[in-house]
Amino acid sequence: MTKPLRLELDRSAKTPLAEQIRKGIRAAIENGVLAPGARLPSWQDLAAQLGVARGTVRSAYEKLSAAQLIVASRAAGTHVADRPSIAARQEETADPGSFMEMYRELTAGPAIFQMGVPAHETFPAKLVARIRSSAIRVEMSGPAIYPDARGELELRREIAAYLAIARGIECTASQIIITGGYCSGLGLALRVLGLERRRVWMEDPGFPITRHGLELAGLSLAPIPVDADGIDVSYGLNHEPDAALVVVTPGQQAPLGCTLSLERRLRLLDWAAQKGAWVIEDDYLSELQLKGRATPALASLDRAGRVIHIGSFSKTLTPTLRLGFLVASPSLTSQFAEVAACLAPAPGPSVQLATAKFDLGQGRPGDTNARPVRTPEGISQGRPSFPRRHGPSAASRAAGFDGEAGANSASRRRGSWGIDQTSIRIGGKRGPIRYPDDAPARQGATGIFEDFRCV
Numbered sequence: 159m160t161k162p163l164r165l166e167l168d169r170s171a172k173t174p175l176a177e178q179i180r181k182g183i184r185a186a187i188e189n190g191v192l193a194p195g196a197r198l199p200s201w202q203d204l205a206a207q208l209g210v211a212r213g214t215v216r217s218a219y220e221k222l223s224a225a226q227l228i229v230a231s232r233a234a235g236t237h238v239a240d241r242p243s244i245a246a247r248q249e250e251t252a253d254p255g256s257f258m259e260m261y262r263e264l265t266a267g268p269a270i271f272q273m274g275v276p277a278h279e280t281f282p283a284k285l286v287a288r289i290r291s292s293a294i295r296v297e298m299s300g301p302a303i304y305p306d307a308r309g310e311l312e313l314r315r316e317i318a319a320y321l322a323i324a325r326g327i328e329c330t331a332s333q334i335i336i337t338g339g340y341c342s343g344l345g346l347a348l349r350v351l352g353l354e355r356r357r358v359w360m361e362d363p364g365f366p367i368t369r370h371g372l373e374l375a376g377l378s379l380a381p382i383p384v385d386a387d388g389i390d391v392s393y394g395l396n397h398e399p400d401a402a403l404v405v406v407t408p409g410q411q412a413p414l415g416c417t418l419s420l421e422r423r424l425r426l427l428d429w430a431a432q433k434g435a436w437v438i439e440d441d442y443l444s445e446l447q448l449k450g451r452a453t454p455a456l457a458s459l460d461r462a463g464r465v466i467h468i469g470s471f472s473k474t475l476t477p478t479l480r481l482g483f484l485v486a487s488p489s490l491t492s493q494f495a496e497v498a499a500c501l502a503p504a505p506g507p508s509v510q511l512a513t514a515k516f517d518l519g520q521g522r523p524g525d526t527n528a529r530p531v532r533t534p535e536g537i538s539q540g541r542p543s544f545p546r547r548h549g550p551s552a553a554s555r556a557a558g559f560d561g562e563a564g565a566n567s568a569s570r571r572r573g574s575w576g577i578d579q580t581s582i583r584i585g586g587k588r589g590p591i592r593y594p595d596d597a598p599a600r601q602g603a604t605g606i607f608e609d610f611r612c613v
Contacts, residue, residue, distance in 0.1 A: 163191060167208060175210050179218035187227055187238055198228060198236040257370050264366075274442075275477060286516060293512040308495055309336025309483070309504035313514040317469075317483050324445045326458030327467060327485060335484045335494050336504035339477070340442060341367060343468040343484040344405075346502045348375040350486075350493050351436055356402035359394050365412045368405055368440065377403065384411055388418030391425050404430070405438045408456045412442065417453055424459065431462035439467045444474060463487040471513065481509060 165182040167175055186192045199207065201215040208215070219236065222228045230236040253259065267275060308314070314331040321327040337343040354376035360369055362381035372379060380398040383390050389406055404426065408418035418426075430437050437456065445452040457467040470482035486494040498504065 165208065167210070174214075176214045176217040176221075179204075179208070179210075179215060180221050183218065183222060184225070184227060192238045194238050194240045196238045198238065200236065257366075260366065274473060276473060276475070278476075281476060286512065289515050290508060290512040293508040293515065296511065297506070297508040305504070305507045307499035307503040308332075309334065310507050310510040310514065313510045314483075316514050321455075321467075321469075321485065324452075325441070325467075326454035328458075329485050333486045333488065333491050335486060335498050336510055337468075337482045337484055337502070338505055339472060339480045339482045340440065340468055340470045341371065342480075342502060343470075343482050344368065344371055344438065344440075345375070346484060346494065346497060347438055347466050347468065348372070348377075349501065350490060350497050351403065353377060353402045353436075357398055357400065358403040358405060359389070359398060359401050360405060361389050361407065361411060363413060364405075365407070365440070372405065384414055384416065386416050388416055388422055389426075391422045391429070395425075395429060399429075400433075401435060403436050403438065405440065406456070407440045407442065409441055409452060410443050410447075412440070418456070423456055427456075427460055427462070427464065430464040435464065437465045439465055441467060441469050442473060444469055446473060457485060463489050466490075475513070475516075479509060479513065481505060481513060 163183075163186055165179060167178050169175070171178070183192070183198070192198075198204070198219075201219050202212055205212040205215040219228065219230065223230055226239055226241075228236055229239045264273075268278065311331060313336060314334040317334050318329055318331045321329060335343075335346065337346060348371070356377060357380050358372055358377045359382045360372060360379045361384050363384065369379065380394070380401055382394045382398070388408060388411055389404075394401065394404070406418065406426070408423060410417060426437065429435065437460075439456045441455055443452075455467060457465040464487065466487060467485040468482065469484075471479055472482070475481075484494070504510065
C-alpha cells in the first residue's frame, strides 16, 4: 500500500455498505492509491476497523475478486492483483464547433422562451403520472410477450382518428408506426427508402438536426431557398429536377414560420408523382398555430402515395416522452413494419397506453366535458394553456356523437384549399370526417386527442 487508504461509509445512504466498500477499494486501485501487490487487511480485520458485519466486507471482497482486482489466498493473504496500468477515464466533451455541441446547446434547458418546448407549469404532471403508473401496472401484470413493433393498436387508432379530423389525412391504423420522436421517424423513413448517395431537397434555412441526419444517412444535400410562400419549388425543379427526396415543413417552416402555399404544394406533389420521388412531411407543430386555423397537412392532398407524414408529441405534450408517429404510404406499409420490427421497434407499451388514455376526465368518472385543451393563446405567450371545455373524443366524433342534440349535422363545403370535402359541425366547429376503415369508433371513448383541436 503506497498511500493510506481511507474508506468513508455513509450509513444513511441507499447504497448498501458492501457496495460502498467495493467501490471505494476499486477506486483506490484504479487511481493508484493501492499499487499492484499491495496487501489488504483480511475481511475480518477490515470489518472491525469499519464497524460493520464481517459478511458485509466478505461480500465486497468476493465481488472484487470476481472482477480480478484482488487475489486472496490462505498463505499470503489478500493482495491487489498485478495488472498493467490503465489511464484514468476522462469524461468526453464535445469538440468546439461540432454538431453535438450545437445539439446540446439546442436541447439544454429549461430556459425562458426556449424553442420547441411547452411550458411545464401548465402541464398536468400529477394526472399524467397517475395515468402512466396505471399503464405500467397493466403492462407488468400482462403476459410476458413481445409487443407489436409498430406500436400499440389503441394509440394508433387514436392517431388515425385525430389525423382524419385535425389534419385531413385519410389513413388506417396499419399505416401508422409509433416512433421515439421525430428523429426516430426520420431515421426509419430513410432506412426504408434506401436513397443513399441520391440528391435530396433540403430547405435553406432549415432544421439543423434534419440536415445532419440526412448527411449521416449518406444523402447528397441540395439546398433549396425559402421565401414567404415556403420552399421555392420552381428553384428546385430548375436546379435539382432529378432529386429523389424532399424534406419539407409545410405547416410552419422551420425556422422562418411561413406556410407552404397551395400552388407550391400541388406543384411539388405533381412533380413527385411524375418523377417517382418521395416527400417527407415534418409536421412538427401539427395543428398548433399562433392565430387562425392550421392549414391541412400536405399528405391530405397526396393522391399518388408519395408523402410520408411524420408527427411528434414533443410540442403538444412534452419532449421528455420521446414519442412520435409516422404515417407510411400505403405502398410502403409492409416495408415500414418489417424495418420497425427488426431495427426500430416502437417505445415501451406503457408510455403509449398512457398517452392514448391521457384525459383529465379520467380523474372524474363520467365527466367527458371538463378536459383541458392546448390552445394557441398559450403559444402566443410562450406557453401552452388548458382553458376551455369541449366535447367527446375523436373516436366518438367519428361515430357522429358530439354530446349535444342536433349538433352532428354533416354538410358539404369548400375546404381551406378550395377543395370539396365532407365536414361535420361539432360544437360550432367544423372538421373533415374522413375516418380510417380499421379504427372503429366507440361511443364514449376518450384519449389524448380530445385535448387538442383545430381553432
